[in-house]
Amino acid sequence: MAESQDEARQELLAMRKTIDNIDAAMIHMLAERFRCTQRVGALKAKHAMPPADPKREEQQVARLRDLAKVADLDPEFAEKYLAFVIREVIRHHEAFPRAPKA
Numbered sequence: 001m002a003e004s005q006d007e008a009r010q011e012l013l014a015m016r017k018t019i020d021n022i023d024a025a026m027i028h029m030l031a032e033r034f035r036c037t038q039r040v041g042a043l044k045a046k047h048a049m050p051p052a053d054p055k056r057e058e059q060q061v062a063r064l065r066d067l068a069k070v071a072d073l074d075p076e077f078a079e080k081y082l083a084f085v086i087r088e089v090i091r092h093h094e095a096f097p098r099a100p101k102a
């Protein structure tokens with residue numbers, strides 16, 4: 001039998017609690033990721049390495065697409081998510097003062 005309005009409301013509230021927990025975890029994980037990439041940006045600037053590394057990105061895209069498929073997540077979405085994050089990381093990398101080329 002279909003659930004009552006009350007049961008539906010209860011389930012909606014329970015799902016929203018989990019959604020809020022997941023969103024909070026994602027914010028913490030993204031903050032940690034950016035903490036790492038800031039360090040990478042500092043190293044790259046100091047040692048005159050280019051902000052972007054397309055070869056590394058290719059490997060990341062392939063890996064995330066595979067993970068997404070296994071997890072039943074749209075691989076296109078996984079790729080877009082990674083591109084969005086990396087675009088922001090590169091913007092941060094570019095903001096580091098760089099040693100002038102010798």
Ligand SMILES: O=C(O)C(=O)C[C@]1(C(=O)O)C=C[C@@H](O)C=C1
Pocket residue numbers: 037040041051052053054056057060085086089090
């Ligand atoms: O691994 C690096 O070289 C980074 O700068 C980090 C990162 C990323 O956010 O994962 C960002 C830019 C690069 O193009 C590749 C990867």
